[in-house]
Amino acid sequence: MYKYDKYDQAIVDARVEEFRDQAARRIAGALTEDQFKPLRLKNGLYLQLHAYMLRVAIPYGTLDSRQMRMLGHIARKYDRGYGHFTTRQNLQYNWIKLEEAADILADLASVEMHAIQTSGESIRNVSSDQYAGAAADEIADPRPWAELIRQATTFHPEFSYLPRKFKIAVTAAEEDRAAIRLHDIGLKLVRNGAGELGFEVYIGGGMGRTPFVAPLIRPFLPAEHLFSYCEAALRVWNRWARRDNIHKQRIKILVHDLGQEEFTRQVEEEWQAILPNQSDVPMVEFDRIAAYFVDPPFEAGAPDEIDRSDPDFALWVDQNVVAHKAPGYAIVNISLKPIGGIPGDASAEQIELMADLAERYSFDELRVTHAQNIVLPHVRKADLYALWQTLSENGLAEANLDLISDIIACPGLDYCSLANARSIPIAQKLSQRFGDDRQREIGELKLKISGCINACGHHHAGHIGILGVDRKGTENYQLLLGGSGAEDASLGKITGPGFDEDGIVDAVEKATQVYLDRREEGERFLDTYRRVGMEPFKEAIYG
Template sequence: MYQYDHYDQTLVDQRVAQFRGQVRRYLAGELSDDEFRPLRLMNGLYLQTHAYMLRIAVPYGVLASRQLRMLAHIARTYDRGYGHFTTRQNIQFNWPELERVPDILADLASVQMHAIQTSGNCIRNVTSDPLAGVADDELEDPRPWCEIIRQWSTLHPEFSFLPRKFKIAVSASKQDRAAVQVHDIGLYLVRGADGEVGFRVLVGGGLGRTPMIGQTIREFLPKQHLLSYLEAILRVYNQEGRRDNLYKSRIKILVKALGAAEFGRRVEVEWAQIRDSALQLEPAEIERIRAFFAAPAYAADAAADASFDAHLAADAAFATWVRRNVAGHRVAGYRNVFVSLKPFGRPPGDISAGQMEALADLADRYAGGKVHSTFTQNLLLTDVRQADVYPLWQALAALDLATPTIGTLADIIACPGLDYCSLANAESISVAKSLHARFDELDYLYDLGDLRLNISGCMNSCAHQHVGAIGILGVDKSGEQWYQITLGGSSGNVASLGDVIGPSVRHEDVADTIARVLEVYLEQREPDEPFLDTYRRIGMAPFKARVYGVPAKGRAGKEAAAHV
């Protein structure tokens, strides 16, 4: 992973000192609330319902074990003993005291971390495939390109005050695991007609109040022109994006207003002026960054291990966990292990200080000292020798980090909702708990297969409910919490936005509503057909009829659920 040089460290240290002075002045009454607000947002500090919330950047989701230990220290010393991983691959702390935030930032800086550009109208944390560098379907490692973008965009003087926040995602795999098409800019590494690798460029994706799927404006961009082309896109947006209406300020609104073709034309005009400027990436610089992501020295005899298969045959619980939580690796004899942050009845994405410290130790022992965060609010250990998967599973199980439900209905993505967020209309965590309580039979979950369920407490869509196969959105009705249900969303290769099934339902009726939806799926699916494919084949009508017209049957309790 990338290591700071003298300039990086100086920049981050100076930002800590600067913010320390700003906090001191605010607490002394020398800065008003309005003056302090943009200063704290530049450092990732939000004022939530009950306390401040600090969002810490995890560039493209990669953490060193020493950084994870520092996050554990922060959770224990400055917060309430836990942190919350988000769909931006970042981590949030929900209870820091304002006067101690500069100390948190100083501790972060000591391990090459910060909270810069995790909020505000700027270019946010660049995200990528959590399996970047180790995926068996990958064209090349996208992380060097994420790092190049990160360095270019950090404190970029022209793009520090954009019309609205701005998000970029990069993927290089056949399967999109980075939700590229719902970002302001999406980049796919592709092979061109001449065999060279470059980028397919999408713009105008995003969720929130006006969800949209990104549109391609360039089928192939040579690598050396990446930064100049991104700069051209940002310039067009910065100049022409709306600043008069908060809800119409994202680049997706501008792309829709102009049309993708016209927006692309304007980008090309802007790009022609800077294409051959100093922004052009030299091969030596690309290789310098790429060297930070060099693969480890894999053991030549790793594939010869027979213990992994023996444990699969002898231990049914281990075999079950492997089927859901272990992914293939590009090198024979190695595996990638997903660490579940979704134990039944617990807030999705939360992890305690003790779990973080223990996981850092496991990363050092089994995964080259690295931990990856995912946009599905889980963690990942890569480069695990297959001989080590069994003892790693035992250790994770002892830490309550091995719930075997990755990719299932129980692997819920949820924002903090009304429990913490001042923007929320409704609770998210309690809905997730009610669904966990209703659908906790593993055999039933496995029979449902891959099924993404996302819950957001407001229209800001931090949990990406628009692209969940089942999406749940909290809405306020005269002070009461109601929930709108959508079906058919996906952030995968064939991205789609969910369709609203009908009128919203009460908090206490959400689990029953989902049960009725699943009844229809189980009745209508073809052999081995995933939920999303069934929905796309049969449409909304059967689901709507069951939810609003016919009482649920056979699924009154968990016992019945296992037999449907």
């Protein structure tokens, strides 16, 4: 994985001192809260309901054991012993003091990490496929391109006071594990007929209160022009987006208002104007970055057999272990969704344990997934049983990847100042309701919960989505069906009137029963829904 050189380190170190100075000026009263807010947000520091929240960038979700250990250390030293892994492959701490924020950034910088642009109206942490470099179905590792974007978008002087936040995702596989079409820019690495590398460029997707699946703006962008084309799109948006209504300022709204054809024309024209600036990162630099992402030294002839005699282990292998490109190796998903737990939370001890396991079993590498789980990308099949035993002893072996209890949930009203309703208790009740053999009978079902219309819990993209709203002062939960963040991206539709806390759990149960009654051979919940439509579900839920 990527390692900082003296330039990267100097930039991150300077940022720590800049933020230390800004926070000191705020505390001394030289900056108003209104002036300070965008500065702290550009460093991932939010003011939440009870305390400051700090969001740490984990670029494209990749980190090593030294970095993971530091995340555990910070959880213990500055927070209440927990970290929360997020849908942007980042980590959040919920109990931070402003006076200590710069010290945390300094600790992060000591292990080549930062919180730059994890919030605010800036280009956010770039996300990617959590199986990058290990997946059997990718044409190349997308992470060198993600790192190139990380650097080029860090402190971009023209694009640091944007109309709204801006999110970029990169993938290189047929199966879309990064939800690229629900991003401001989604990039899929492809080869053209001549065998050259390039990108399919999708622009204008997003969730929030006005969700859109991004249209394909350019079917083939030569890879060496990746950044200048992103700049062109950013410039068209920065200049012509609305600035009068915060809810209508994302690029998806501009794409929608101009129409795909006119938006594309303007981006292409701007790109021609930008090309002479030579702002594209040269390929010699790409090659330097890519050299950090070569395969680890996989052991030739590593045994391909797995001893499945322990049934609990076999269950976990079937659910949480995924095919690897190298013979004798596997990709391991560590579920952070224990039945009845808080989705995405891990204790300092669990974080440190996962660091140890990565060092011992996975060439020192971990990934954070947008579904709020952890991946050990390169595990020898011969080591799986020992690994599983250690995970089991530490509450990290829940065998529920992509099942109904593998829930994405935002922090909701338990923490978030924007939320209208709690998300976490709904997730806990649902996982308790289904967290037995029933979830296995149901099979793949992606359930996603947001505590407000901003959709941080990706409810639009859930096979089943739940949206918490405020209805005359009480929490009310709407049910959505049929969303997908994958290569078959679609937006869920609301079933009808909302429910209270227990009612929404019952409604989900009724929806799953319709599926079980009507599914045909090989169909997932989503497939059955797409085949039979909303009506049978409505009947069962409201009838």
